[in-house]
Amino acid sequence: MTMEFKQVTRNFGRKQVLRGVNMTWDAGQLYGLLGRNGAGKSTLMKIVNNRLFPTAGKVLLDGKSVTENAAAQNRIFLMSAATLYPGDSRIAQLFTLTQQMYGRFDDQLAAHLVQAFGLDPHQRLRKLSTGYRTIAKLIIALCVPCDFVMLDEPVLGLDANNREIFYQELAATFAKRPRTFIIASHLIEEIENLVTHVFVLDGGTITLDEDVADLAVKGRVVTGPAALVREWLSGTCVLRTVQLGGMVTAYTLDAPLEKPLPTGVSVDGMDLQQLYLELTRTGGGPHVD
Amino acid sequence: MSIKFQVMLKLQLQMMRIVLVGGLIGWLVLVVENLFGGSTEIGAWSAEFMALYIAAILGYFATPWALGAAFQNGVSRQLFLRTAAVGLGLCAILMSGFVTITGSLLASDGGFLAAMYHLSGAGGIVLTAVMRVVAYLAIAALGVAIGFWTLPWLGKARFAFVFVIYGVMVLPGIILAVVLQAAPNLPARSGGLRGWLALVGLPWHAAPQPWRLLVLLLVLLLGGGALAIHLGRHVELTDRI
Numbered sequence: 001m002t003m004e005f006k007q008v009t010r011n012f013g014r015k016q017v018l019r020g021v022n023m024t025w026d027a028g029q030l031y032g033l034l035g036r037n038g039a040g041k042s043t044l045m046k047i048v049n050n051r052l053f054p055t056a057g058k059v060l061l062d063g064k065s066v067t068e069n070a071a072a073q074n075r076i077f078l079m080s081a082a083t084l085y086p087g088d089s090r091i092a093q094l095f096t097l098t099q100q101m102y103g104r105f106d107d108q109l110a111a112h113l114v115q116a117f118g119l120d121p122h123q124r125l126r127k128l129s130t131g132y133r134t135i136a137k138l139i140i141a142l143c144v145p146c147d148f149v150m151l152d153e154p155v156l157g158l159d160a161n162n163r164e165i166f167y168q169e170l171a172a173t174f175a176k177r178p179r180t181f182i183i184a185s186h187l188i189e190e191i192e193n194l195v196t197h198v199f200v201l202d203g204g205t206i207t208l209d210e211d212v213a214d215l216a217v218k219g220r221v222v223t224g225p226a227a228l229v230r231e232w233l234s235g236t237c238v239l240r241t242v243q244l245g246g247m248v249t250a251y252t253l254d255a256p257l258e259k260p261l262p263t264g265v266s267v268d269g270m271d272l273q274q275l276y277l278e279l280t281r282t283g284g285g286p287h288v289d
Numbered sequence: 290m291s292i293k294f295q296v297m298l299k300l301q302l303q304m305m306r307i308v309l310v311g312g313l314i315g316w317l318v319l320v321v322e323n324l325f326g327g328s329t330e331i332g333a334w335s336a337e338f339m340a341l342y343i344a345a346i347l348g349y350f351a352t353p354w355a356l357g358a359a360f361q362n363g364v365s366r367q368l369f370l371r372t373a374a375v376g377l378g379l380c381a382i383l384m385s386g387f388v389t390i391t392g393s394l395l396a397s398d399g400g401f402l403a404a405m406y407h408l409s410g411a412g413g414i415v416l417t418a419v420m421r422v423v424a425y426l427a428i429a430a431l432g433v434a435i436g437f438w439t440l441p442w443l444g445k446a447r448f449a450f451v452f453v454i455y456g457v458m459v460l461p462g463i464i465l466a467v468v469l470q471a472a473p474n475l476p477a478r479s480g481g482l483r484g485w486l487a488l489v490g491l492p493w494h495a496a497p498q499p500w501r502l503l504v505l506l507l508v509l510l511l512g513g514g515a516l517a518i519h520l521g522r523h524v525e526l527t528d529r530i
Contacts, residue, residue, distance in 0.1 A: 046526065051526035052525045052526065074363055084526075100292050100293070102363070
């Protein structure tokens with residue numbers, strides 16, 4: 001069970017937001033989709049969910065296009081920042097609506113989550129605060145029977161306590177019933193311990209497609225006297241260097257750890273947040289032809 | 290009929306109900322006003338135009354409103370369009386029934402349309418009701434097409450567009466109503482006014498020709514429907530829904 005993106009391109013007038021995106025989502029994974037504002041994360045998810053059409057390329061679920069494919073769409077769910085449910089509906093009615101639309105709904109989990117978040121299921125959606133509207137949508141997203149659940153900025157408006165509850169509940173439900181979650185978020189430090197694989201979308205293309213475990217090994221920050229650091233890193237791909245007097249800090253994904261480390265030079269690990277910043281520092285935003 | 294179809298239809302009707310309730314209040318004001326002030330053709334005429342306007346709004350606003358819920362629940366455009374068509378059909382029948390019934394309350398001759406086309410008796414009432422259903426559906430279909438086409442516009446621009454529709458559809462009728470109230474015999478003498486009457490869907494001559502109007506409305510319905518389906522197959526969710 002895989003979702004394949006083949007040369008997915010999307011233009012908005014003269015703006016090219018996605019430029020031939022290629023990637024694969026496998027079953028039972030927790031993916032992080034990272035990118036700067038306007039990088040095209042939401043556009044990409046909307047294309048998967050058929051809210052938008054690609055200008056070129058296609059998205060395939062088990063080899064079949066997801067575009068106007070009712071069977072495929074029944075296996076895909078997108079929780080977006082925009083609230084698309086009728087505002088007059090009560091939360092419990094939305095649970096029933098989702099159950100009718102997707103055939104099944106995890107009522108037990110919904111009841112548990114309603115209690116955990118302290119949400120009143122009899123309240124109307126439009127009367128809820130921004131945070132509780134997000135919580136209502138999150139509960140639905142965690143309880144749908146879909147194989148691919150996309151969460152676009154899932155913790156928007158949530159306080160620290162509710163974010164903590166969400167991450168815990170997501171991990172728990174994933175452990176109980178593995179399915180694929182794709183989380184697009186700006187709060188990288190909060191999701192780095194949750195996701196198993198990250199995609200970085202920058203300048204309309206995927207610039208990083210790696211397992212988090214591999215990144216932890218690859219991402220290095222090298223600090224020391226400028227000449228020694230440059231010599232030690234010669235022939236490798238350095239993402240960025242910052243010089244301060246005679247000292248330099250270099251960020252790299254392929255430090256030559258097999259080479260002996262010169263005296264005065266230190267090598268440290270790079271967290272996902274730092275790595276993301278280095279990868280997207282010069283990019284971001286849509287490409288304009 | 291699948292459950293998904295039924296649920297989507299219910300959502301469509303939920304959106305359409307908001308518009309219908311607004312129209313119903315307007316109609317009731319007319320009915321009550323006429324019950325106290327005596328029945329007038331002008332009131333019946335206003336009811337006809339109000340129904341056409343409601344039909345346009347049902348297509349232009351209510352149908353695209355339901356798109357958000359459709360895409361949130363993985364409903365295909367094909368299913369969405371099918372439920373929209375059924376929903377608009379039900380609303381058109383409901384409105385036609387309502388205007389036909391209130392028409393006889395507003396005017397002793399069975400309402401403006403029936404009077405203009407000299408439609409009387411059971412057959413006349415049925416034909417009037419059918420003409421109304423087809424007219425509302427045709428206007429609603431055009432409303433859906435324009436609604437989909439204008440979706441990428443700014444919200445304010447879309448809203449302003451409604452007033453343009455209102456102006457084009459309703460203002461000529463209101464002006465005619467005022468003119469006819471002041472000078473009821475004017476159409477017999479003025480060729481320009483007869484032309485104006487024709488512009489708002491009334492016969493060129495005094496002779497009844499309901500079938501010709503029915504055919505015209507059917508052509509409008511098929512054309513508007515085809516355009517709505519074409520645009521609906523390519524409609525996308527914008528942030529303005």
